[in-house]
Amino acid sequence: MIEADSTNETLLSVRNLVKKFQVGKSVVQAVSDVSFDVRRGRTTGIVGESGSGKTTIGRCIMRLVEPTEGEAIFEGEDLFKASGKRLRALRKRLQFIFQDPYSSLNPKMKVADIIGEAIDTHRIAKGAARRQMIGDLLERVGLDRDHDRRFPHEFSGGQRQRIGIARALAVQPDLIVADEPISALDVSVQAQILNLLQSLQNELGLTTVFISHDLTVVEYLCDDVVVLYLGRVMESGRAEDIYGNPRHPYTRALLSSSPLPDPERRRERIVLKGDIPSPISPPSGCVFRTRCPDAIEACAAVVPPIEEVGSNHVVACIRHRELPAWSPARNLMKETP
Structure with missing residues (x-):
């Protein structure tokens, strides 16, 4: 070892x-x-x-x-x-980035809710601070802040994987x-x-x-x-x-x-x-x-x-x-x- x-x-x-x-x-x-x-x-x-x-x-x-x-x-x-x-x-x-960006994101949830789910679960931020945090995460992974209003099917495979990475980073x-x-x-x-x-x-x-x-x-x-x-x-x-x-x-x-x-x-x-x-x-x-x-x-x-x-x-x-x-x-x- x-x-x-x-x-x-x-x-x-x-x-x-x-x-x-x-x-x-x-x-x-x-x-x-x-x-x-x-x-x-x-x-x-x-x-x-x-x-x-x-x-x-x-x-x-x-x-x-x-x-x-x-x-x-x-x-x-x-x-x-x-x-x-x-x-x-x-x-x-401990966070996980999945192999398949197509099946790892809930198709019924907007990006803000996908990334925000972990933030909510662990009570990291609320309201304006939560929105600011999600926007910052999207920009950090190379996406636009207003992408938080879209659904997964509106993105390419590479963009979906960026969303998955942002989700993993959300809880630091x-x-x-x-x-x-x-x-x-x-x-x-x-x-x-x-x-x-x-x-x-x-x-x-x-x-x-x-x-x-x-x-x-x-x-x-x-x-x-x-x-x-x-x-x-x-x-x-x-x-x-x-x-x-x-x-x-x-x-x-x-x-x-x-x-x-x-x-x-x-x-x-x-x-x-x-x-x-x-x-x-x-x-x-x-x-x-x-x-x-x-x-x-x-x-x-x-x-x-x-x-x-x-x-x-x-x-x-x-x-x-x-x-x-x-x-x-x-x-x-x-x-x-």
Whole structure:
């Protein structure tokens, strides 16, 4: 697990998180013994393929789904044990940005009521002060103040996501969980929303858990990265270490498939064989071994422990010491005409 940096206070510490779902007669373990820290004022990226458990982790943190085991220590208090009035009070400090801006806004409510709902629930402002606050929030996310009189169907997807961001900011939260907030948007709009999130991070000092399947997006926005595969942490650390010195074969494979800004260069691609296994019947030992280009027989027998490989940099791979050095610079090739 990543320990808190001496210069950054840990706001949220997730430890040994397990989430199981009952699917018919089978039990699906969507998240298996996941631990990581979220440092105040920084953005922590949780990245992995579809089915890796990243959205489930975000929803467990928010208590939108109930965790099976583990703890989430938020400023000394376990979120997973809170209930009743205490849970409602904590939810004021934790906000969620949903993946789909079309279904996450009530179509029967005007924007003023969508944003104002949380303000009213937590008794933050009334009357003129409430209207002023809603207008300020709309302007902060790049919309006009008079947009508060419109309904969601009158906006584009990107504008709806801006409304969702304004709603999350309305209660001045300590932590925001953003679940793939650009994946449902047109490519031309995605960069605008990323730039908005980056700007808000810089202006407000937000602490964010950013969930994504795209390592390129995570590299742009995140300070720390947790790489997941089939509900387990494969590697985690500071972004500069994950991108500059990846130690897990899965991280290297994800990076090798990321596009480069230089059209004349491409990465040496690491192709993963097969599909991600079913969480109903995961592989023995290392869950990544069935697709790993570096797997050996022992990988089927041993669940790799989390090992520290640098300051705040950990990896779960029994072969990480044997793998050749890897860096983005040495894995670039010129495009052949």
